[in-house]
Amino acid sequence: MYQERIRLPRLHDKVMEADEAAKLIRDGMVVGMSGFTRAGDCKAVPFALARRAADEPFSITLMTGASLGNDIDKVLSQAGVIARRLPFQSDETLRRKINAGEVMFIDQHLSETVEQLRGGQIAPIDVAVVEAAAITEQGGIVPTTSVGNSASFAMLAKKVIVEINLNMPLALEGLHDIAFPVQRPHRQPIPLISVDQRIGLPYIPVDPEKIAAIVITAKDDSPSNVLPPDAETRQIAGHLIAFLDREVRAGRLSPSLQPLQAGIGTISNAVLHGLIDSPFSDLKMYSEVLQDSTIELLDAGRLSFASASSVTLSRDVYARFLSRLDHYRSRVLLRPQEISNHPEVIRRLGLITINTALECDIYGNVNSTHVLGTHMMNGIGGSGDFARNAHLSVFVTKSIAKGGNISSVVPMVAHVDHTEHDVDIIVTEHGLADLRGLAPRERAREIINHCADPLYRDALRDYVARASVRGGQTPHLLEEAFAWHLRYRDHGSMREDGPLAAAVQKKEPACA
Numbered sequence: 001m002y003q004e005r006i007r008l009p010r011l012h013d014k015v016m017e018a019d020e021a022a023k024l025i026r027d028g029m030v031v032g033m034s035g036f037t038r039a040g041d042c043k044a045v046p047f048a049l050a051r052r053a054a055d056e057p058f059s060i061t062l063m064t065g066a067s068l069g070n071d072i073d074k075v076l077s078q079a080g081v082i083a084r085r086l087p088f089q090s091d092e093t094l095r096r097k098i099n100a101g102e103v104m105f106i107d108q109h110l111s112e113t114v115e116q117l118r119g120g121q122i123a124p125i126d127v128a129v130v131e132a133a134a135i136t137e138q139g140g141i142v143p144t145t146s147v148g149n150s151a152s153f154a155m156l157a158k159k160v161i162v163e164i165n166l167n168m169p170l171a172l173e174g175l176h177d178i179a180f181p182v183q184r185p186h187r188q189p190i191p192l193i194s195v196d197q198r199i200g201l202p203y204i205p206v207d208p209e210k211i212a213a214i215v216i217t218a219k220d221d222s223p224s225n226v227l228p229p230d231a232e233t234r235q236i237a238g239h240l241i242a243f244l245d246r247e248v249r250a251g252r253l254s255p256s257l258q259p260l261q262a263g264i265g266t267i268s269n270a271v272l273h274g275l276i277d278s279p280f281s282d283l284k285m286y287s288e289v290l291q292d293s294t295i296e297l298l299d300a301g302r303l304s305f306a307s308a309s310s311v312t313l314s315r316d317v318y319a320r321f322l323s324r325l326d327h328y329r330s331r332v333l334l335r336p337q338e339i340s341n342h343p344e345v346i347r348r349l350g351l352i353t354i355n356t357a358l359e360c361d362i363y364g365n366v367n368s369t370h371v372l373g374t375h376m377m378n379g380i381g382g383s384g385d386f387a388r389n390a391h392l393s394v395f396v397t398k399s400i401a402k403g404g405n406i407s408s409v410v411p412m413v414a415h416v417d418h419t420e421h422d423v424d425i426i427v428t429e430h431g432l433a434d435l436r437g438l439a440p441r442e443r444a445r446e447i448i449n450h451c452a453d454p455l456y457r458d459a460l461r462d463y464v465a466r467a468s469v470r471g472g473q474t475p476h477l478l479e480e481a482f483a484w485h486l487r488y489r490d491h492g493s494m495r496e497d498g499p500l501a502a503a504v505q506k507k508e509p510a511c512a
Contacts, residue, residue, distance in 0.1 A: 002216050005134045005164050014214045021161050021213035022048035027058035029126040032153030036310035036337065037264050037289045038069030040146030042129045042163045043219040046072045050079035059083035061123065065148020065309065065337055066110060066264075066288075066381060067091070069222025077103060087113045088379040099375045107369060110288065110382040111341035114152040118183065128157035130204070131217075133168040139208030140201070143176050143334070144168040145221055146310030151178050151204040151336045159212040166218040171325040174202050176334045181342070192345050195259050195284040196305040196333065223315040224291060229270035232429040236267065236396050237274025239432040240354070243425065245279060256282040261346075261386050263355040264289045264312065267396050271354055276300045286349055288340050288382045290332065292317045298331055307333045309340040341385040350391035355383040357397040357426070360451075361413045362444040362460060363474055364420035364435050366395050372485050373414025380417050387422045399428040399453035405493040409452040411463050412481040426451050440474040455495065 006012055022045050025031055035041030041064075052058075061084040062076065073091035076082050085094065087108035098105040108116075116122045130150045134142040143150055144165055154160050179200030181187055191199050229237070247253040257280055262268040272293035275283065285294060285306040295317050297303035311334070313321055321328060339345065346353075357366045358377065367373075369380055387393040395418070397408045408428065420443065426433045431450035435443045441464075448460045467475035484494040 001166065002164055005166070005170070006214065007137045008135055008139050008208055011135060011139065011208060011211060011214060014211055015216060016213050018044035018048040018215045019051065021045055021215050022052060024159055024161060024212055025049060025060065025127050028060070030061040030063065030123045032063045032125045032128045032149060032157060033068070034065065034130045034143070034146065034148060034150035034153070035068040035072070036065035036146035036148030037067055037312040038222045038224065039310040039312045040131050040144045040148065040150070040221065041068045041070060041072060042131050043070060043165060043217040044163055044215050045129050045161055046076055049081050050075045053079040053081050061085075063087070063113060063125070063149065063153070065146060065150065067378065070219070071222075088381050090378040095376060095378075105376060105379075107376065107379045109341070109380060109384045110337050111343065111385045114149055114156075114336075114338045117152065117156055125153055125157040127159050127161060127212075128153035129161045129163065130154050131163045131165055131168075133165065133170060133172045135162060135164070135211075135214075136203050138205075139211065140203030140205050142173045142203045144172055145312075145334075147176055147178065147334050147336050148309055149337060152180065152338065154204050154206045154210075155180070157210070160206060160210045161213045161215065162211055163215045163217050166216065167220055169322055169325060171329075175325070175329060175332060176202050177339075178202070178204050178336060179339055180336070181338065190339065190342060190345055192339070193348065195286045195307050195349065198333070200335075221312075221318065223318060224312050226264075226266040226269045226291065226314070229273050232398050233267055233270035234274060235429040236398075236427050237271045239427050240271055240394065240396070240425075241274055241278045243427075243432050243434070244352075248280075255280055256284070258350045258352050258391050259284045259286040261285070261287040261351050261353040261390075262289075262291070262293075263381065263383050263386075264291065265356050267356050267398070268354050269293045271396055272297065276302055278302070286340070286346075286351055288337060288386075295321055295328075298328065303331075305331050305333075307335060307340065309335055309337040337382070341382045343385060343389045346386055346389040351386060351389075352392045352394065353383075353386040353390040354394045354396060355387060357395040357408065359408045359410055359413050360395060360397065360423070360426055360447070361410050362447050362464060363440045364423045364426065364443050364447065365413050365416050366418040366423055367413040367415045368417040370415035372489055373482070384418060384422075387418050390424070392424050393418075393422055394425040394427065395423055396427045399430055399451060400455065404453070404455055405495070406488060407453060407456040407484065407494050409447060409456065409460065410484050410494075411460065412476060414482060414485050428453075430454075441468065459496075
């Protein structure tokens with residue numbers, strides 16, 4: 001059955017079991033695996049590596065596009081296979097090992113990993129493991145539901161292991177646009193001036209002689225774990241849609257807006273979902289991940305085209321998408337992440353970017369990665385690529401967490417991923433702060449009045465008032481700047497009056 005998937009006959013004798021193919025990967029190697037936000041990851045070789053490690057301990061540096069599904073990071077980290085990991089992850093078991101210092105994690109902008117590989121700034125790829133729907137007559141690799149870094153890993157690696165996934169329909173062929181920037185210093189501009197433009201090939205061009213093993217699998221991607229919209233995320237969407245409508249009426253945007261980007265996760269997905277009932281039409285998306293909301297917008301006729309690096313969907317929407325590829329083919333395109341996330345293209349296309357903050361501070365700095373300033377969650381992902389270069393850079397978050405014991409708006413973020421210079425708009429369920437053209441003291445007023453939860457507004461206003469007496473362009477009380485984080489660490493609540501269960505029930509109504 002797999003012969004129709006491997007259309008270069010001389011590669012048929014490369015087919016082998018996963019355990020045999022995994023022997024090509026040895027202790028200390030750098031391995032690049034396909035996979036981007038639970039889509040298009042390898043389904044067999046990673047587990048063969050974990051099985052081997054039980055009897056033959058070894059470790060590797062693991063590079064991917066982004067996070068992996070099917071518990072791959074969990075299984076590999078439990079087996080002690082991962083010594084170093086980059087550029088992004090989202091697994092709880094691996095996260096614990098990272099925060100314990102047992103795995104060295106390099107948190108990178110997703111557009112930068114391949115640039116550093118290509119320039120020899122980090123150790124080269126020894127073996128690439130890439131999931132594919134097929135191999136062409138010339139030996140080209142047809143990716144599945146993500147491209148991520150797979151194309152560059154396969155091009156740069158010394159050897160390539162291909163996993164042919166029989167569960168992935170052959171109709172995926174033609175959905176991809178594989179292009180690479182030319183090596184510096186003679187690089188030309190990336191010739192991409194519209195979201196729906198094709199500039200590359202529908203497969204990954206590799207020398208067939210590098211394909212050392214082919215493994216046959218038949219397993220689906222892990223479904224997305226984002227939650228459906230709730231009352232608060234609907235409010236966030238409502239505030240952002242009202243703002244964008246005002247921009248249209250002011251003549252700063254057209255009714256089709258600018259191309260949209262949204263980071264992975266429940267809040268961003270819910271905000272995009274809210275556009276289904278918005279006044280906008282003929283929308284376009286230039287993002288890194290297509291989530292359920294993208295498919296719903298396409299089906300509703302609101303979205304005319306979507307370009308990204310992966311498709312990460314819930315189980316039902318995943319089945320619908322794969323079964324109707326002919327319907328979506330003319331309106332969806334998957335690219336390498338160094339193209340989907342490239343600053344040059346983002347700036348040229350003028351994106352409206354929507355990403356999620358763990359916390360923001362009163363001056364607009366955003367923490368996307370670290371809890372209490374020290375413990376890694378997932379990583380910065382592509383949010384920095386998009387925020388720094390956007391036409392409008394939007395960050396969304398719920399105003400409180402842990403039943404009100406944590407405020408997402410704090411005097412000073414405990415870790416900075418996006419400085420105030422890269423943040424235009426902050427939105428919570430309470431309202432929207434437009435920070436464009438405002439000085440720090442003005443930004444503080446907007447963020448506190450419109451975004452902070454009522455439980456914390458008075459404390460934030462008091463902090464700003466006392467800090468302003470001391471003066472400065474960006475007033476702070478250095479001895480108190482992280483007092484809220486310390487209070488939560490030591491007493492379980494950022495509030496001075498301790499646990500907030502009763503207070504949450506009595507909090508004042510939200511105001512916009």
